[in-house]
Amino acid sequence: MPVTTPSYCTREQAKRALDIKETARSDWQIDRAIQSAARDIDSQMNRVFYPTDATKRFDWPNFQYAYPWRLWLDQWELAAIPTSVTSGGVTIPLSACNFEPVNSGPPYTYMELRRDLPYSFGVGSTPQRDIAITGTWAGCPSDTDPAGLLAAAVSSTTATSVTVSDGSLVGVGDLLIVDSERMLVSNRASSDTGQTVLSGLTTASPSDVAGTIADGTQVHVNEVIQIDSERMLIVDVTGNIATVKRAWDGTVLAAHTVGARIYAFRALTVARGQLGTTAATHINASACSIHRVPALIKDLAIAEAENRILQEIAGYARAVRTEASTGNTRAPASASALNDLRDRAYTAHGRKSRSRVI
Known part of the structure; x- marks a missing residue:
């Protein structure tokens, strides 16, 4: 199910919270969960959090x-x-x-x-x-966060693919803003960073985590890269050395040769001219930003999406192991923490009823 409505968290954030591996099987489930969670929050808060x-x-x-x-x-x-x-x-x-x-x-x-x-x-x-x-x-300020630059010009108002300079700053479900146009990110794919492996990452060992490249400014912390068929999460960049977590997103640990190309997930599939804006052309290196969702609402969106995914996997009969005097047993999973988060989000951001002047 592609993302077609604004979400308050991204596919990537939901996966990171649950440590769900990247597979075609899980993408549609998570995309559906983050969208339904957002609409549920709209109903709970009696307002929307997208402009x-x-x-x-x-x-x-x-x-x-x-x-x-x-x-x-x-x-x-x-x-x-x-x-x-x-x-x-x-x-x-x-x-x-x-x-x-x-x-x-x-x-x-x-x-x-x-x-x-x-x-x-x-x-x-x-x-x-x-x-x-x-x-x-909107039921929140129209604040934005920086999301790098366009890595290529958008020369058509009907193009549905844009490439950004930093894949760590934008995810599936985000509202990407370029100039005055809003775009809804519905998917992402890899694009060439222009970098190659100069040394390191040449063994299929989980301890081989430091790779040297020609220009360390061309990759970013928290960005997912791909070398051959193995994906890696960048956790640190020092000079031209990138430190990574190997075999990320459910891929298989592998050895890579010196000179192997490095790809990053920066090619975004987008819906153009969203939420009252008009599709336009944009020059290369145009500044990008994303709509900032209030922190408590983002936390609640991730929690609601997590709950949907886990309950769906369990056939909406999710149970957890507990300790009882008679030994280990299982009981329905408590929703007390989620309910507490809902209450705190409503206290901070819910639209309350008011008394009209008669």
Whole structure:
């Protein structure tokens, strides 16, 4: 099942948490788990944690049983100050708007017109859909983390493959952002790093973990590389020496000859122009970033995905071994730790109910 909706953790993070080996058999299961976990979290938190650029329309606040200068956004929360606000087609300057809560937002859950300025809602012919706000909507800030550079130009708006410079910074399920375009990463494959083995890694020994290459800046810590048919996880780079964990992702330990090519998983399959953005061309070495999911939400997404995978493997009858006075026995696995994580995530990020002004 390919990744088609935003996820709050990546395939790689879920695998690392459970130490699941890379196989075609497990990929579809994990991709399905991280997507269903994200949608479950949306329901638990009563908000979403991915950004969408759009114009939302609202009735004039008097018909929301609120102060006439205040607009509650309800489930449509702003991830940043919007680009425009209109009422009845008339533009209201952003300087005349207060987006709240000012001290803890974004997300902004409501806006107010400044009462010291001559602007008001309801200037159109009907209160229905009187207010239009164009901006980025999400239940969290639209923050990003750096994800390296494009390793090649994207010369077409229909191309579905992009190559990045650092495979350790982006995974399957991430929202990749290049210029103003958002792309959803649905798969990944290996690409040539331009490096070869100069020494080391030439024996099929788990202790042969240091490989010398020509340019150590061309590989990165936490990046998965492949030499011949063996994959390795880079755990350290010192100068031109990369220290690795051998036989990674379920591959077989093997000897490699000097001069063997080194590949890294940097070729990404993407869905273009996602979440209100437009597919565009991008030049080589354009800066890349990924959408930052709040840490507790990412932790919960990994935990929910883990729970789904383990329960599915056990036919949703998962049990664990316990110690009892009569000896070893098995009992249903406790969900207390997962429930505690759910509660903490909801306390920090859940959208709470509110009382309207009557």
